[in-house]
Amino acid sequence: MIELKTPAEIDKMAVTGEFVAEVLTELRGIADIGVNLLDLEHQARRRIRERGAQSCYWDYAPSFGNGPFRNVICLSVNDAVLHGLPHDYVLRDGDVLSMDFAVSIDGWVADSATTVIVGTPDPEDTRIVRATEEALEAAISTALAGNRLGDISAAIEAVATAHGYPVNTEFGGHGLGRTMHEDPHVSNRGRAGRGQKLRPGLTLALEPWFARTTNRVITDEDGWTIRSADGCQTAHSEHTVAITEQGVxxxxxxAGEG
Known part of the structure; x- marks a missing residue:
């Protein structure tokens, strides 16, 4: 069941969204050669505690995970792209790090992800990171009242195809609001003009993620971390958006983005 939000409720989600954006901006500045993933986890915990927010990840136990998640951020390195379990790993020159962060403030959720290249970037890594960002902007520009859910999916897929990246459909975007995962599912592949009509009040997490050479994934022994099946590099970008009468x-x- 899809829950449409009022303008006042969207304003409350925007407060959470601003905090999520601030924390990811801080972590982008911290992530560097020699930094341990656990340092980023601890910084995120500190910011959540200071703000009086609640992590959407802590104790989360979906069907695709191995028991409750006991961290507050997903940190995925190189061929890992989703649900990366923070662990004792020191970032190295050239690592590609995806950070996915979702919290609730006063009962309203926001969710976002960003990918950074640590140290010296490989041109192909830069290209795939930028492709996910381009796909996200294409999806956002299509998320307009009166359009269809398939228009968003098709916009993401078109960018992937233009860059030569295959698209996985097992994991994608989703509705959110009172909880982190609500209906509808937003596939990163689809047909324009198909699917439900987008209505004002619909709030979505749009999250294109690509792997260079495969659309297949495997799960680590930790039961959480999703990797490309062939070990190729990956990237992930995500924003929470609201469809309103005035636009997306x-x-x-x-800050400073887009």
Whole structure:
């Protein structure tokens, strides 16, 4: 069941979105050669505690995970792209790090992800990171009242195809609001003009993620971390958006972005 939000409720989600954006901006600045993933986890915990927010990840136990998640951020390195379990790993020159962060403030959720290249970037890594960002902007520009859910999916797929990246459909975007995962599912592949009509009040997490050479994934022994099946590099970008009468509103936009 899809729950449409009122303008006042979207304003409350925007407060959460601003905090999520601030934390991801801080972590982008911290992530560097020699930094341990656990340092990023601890910084995120500190910011959540200071703000009086609640992590959407802590104790989360979906069907695709191995028991409750006991961290507050997903940190995925190189061929890992989703649900990366923070662990004792020191970032190295050239690592590609995806950070996915979702919290609730006063009962309203926002969710966002960003990918950074640590140290010296490989041109192909830069290209795939930028492709996910381009796909996200294409999806956002299509998330307009009166359009269809398939228009968003098709916009993401078109960018992937233009860059030569295959698209996985097992994991994608989703509705959110009172909880992190609500209906509808937003596939990263689809047909324009198909699917439900987009209505004002619909709030979505749009999250294109690509792997260079495969659309197949495997799960680590930790039961959480999703990797490309062939070990190729990956990237992930995500924003929370609200569809309004005035157009699309991006609730997790970081300062200086777009």
């Amino acid at each position: 509103r991006v609730l997790t936009r970081r």
